[in-house]
Amino acid sequence: MTSSNLNKSAEIFVIATPIGNLSDITLRALEILKQVDFVVCEDTRVTKILFDHYNIKKRFVVVNAKNEARQVNEIIKEIKKGNSCALVSDAGTPLISDPGSKLINEAIKNEIKIIPVPGPSAITAALSVSGLPSSSFVFEGFLPQKKGRQKKLSELSNEKRTIVLFESPYRIQNLLEELNKYMPERQVIVCRELTKKFEEIWRGTPNKLLSEIKDKTIKGEFVVIISPNDWVQ
Numbered sequence: 001m002t003s004s005n006l007n008k009s010a011e012i013f014v015i016a017t018p019i020g021n022l023s024d025i026t027l028r029a030l031e032i033l034k035q036v037d038f039v040v041c042e043d044t045r046v047t048k049i050l051f052d053h054y055n056i057k058k059r060f061v062v063v064n065a066k067n068e069a070r071q072v073n074e075i076i077k078e079i080k081k082g083n084s085c086a087l088v089s090d091a092g093t094p095l096i097s098d099p100g101s102k103l104i105n106e107a108i109k110n111e112i113k114i115i116p117v118p119g120p121s122a123i124t125a126a127l128s129v130s131g132l133p134s135s136s137f138v139f140e141g142f143l144p145q146k147k148g149r150q151k152k153l154s155e156l157s158n159e160k161r162t163i164v165l166f167e168s169p170y171r172i173q174n175l176l177e178e179l180n181k182y183m184p185e186r187q188v189i190v191c192r193e194l195t196k197k198f199e200e201i202w203r204g205t206p207n208k209l210l211s212e213i214k215d216k217t218i219k220g221e222f223v224v225i226i227s228p229n230d231w232v233q
Contacts, residue, residue, distance in 0.1 A: 002220075010079050010080050010111075010112045011079070011084055011112060012107055013084070013086045013117050014088055014114060014116050014117065014120070015032060015033065015037060015087065015088050016029065016094070016118055016119030016120050017029070017047075017092065018091065019121070019122050019125065019195055020046070020091070020193060021196065022054075025054075025119060026118075030056075032117060033072040033086055038058060038059040038062075038083060038086075039058045039060050039061075039085050039086045039087075040061045040085060040086070040088070041060055041090075042063065042088075042089055042099065047060065047088060047090070047150075061075060063100065063103060064099055068103065069102060072106050074100050076103075076112070080110065082172075092121050093118070093120070097142060122166075122194055122221075123223065125191075126191040129191070130162070130189045132187065132227050132231065137161050137162040137163070138164070139158060139164045142165070143165060143167075149178075157182045157183050159229060160229060161228055162227060162231075163225070164224070166221070167221075167224055169218045169220060171221050172213070173213065173218065176188070176206045176213070179226065180210060184205065185205065185226050186229070186231075187203070188204065188205065188227070189202070189224070189225040190203075190222055190223075191222065191223040192221075192222055198220070
């Protein structure tokens, strides 16, 4: 890596990491991770798998939804001393339904340079194989678990763009039941464990998908893509 790629100055590299297959990391990301002074991550146990795979030894600072507000000032102090920092999430592109926004906003206030290092994203990976319109789409992340959930589903039933959601294995069946209630005729693509060994992609109406998964062992993380309300196959 040339000195122009990583100067020893106040800066944060926001680095996308693999969503499953460790080979999906970019060469640029690996070069930067080897040279930064410390790494901000969600869970050291998860991040260490990637770092051990590529034999990278770094100091980790944990930032998650519970401690981000407390950690931000100390991280900013470290960076302003001239220590370069990489921000990563457990998987994919940081800050997408993940912590980190408080750190980035504080860095902006302190005129710290922020450098994106693009790479894997579950959203774009799922959209690329969905077969649904992707020139315009709405990303809702994880729907509210309780308060406001039904209202949000009702609003989305009128959405004229492709809808992208995240869901956990514990609520995927419940989500499909709700989609069967609010959007029974829509085409739904459910992507499970993208880029991993047991990757699966299911397609069909909510009712069809419910019948397909009823006897399956539901594990892993899910990206759910829903067709626009006026889409015709």
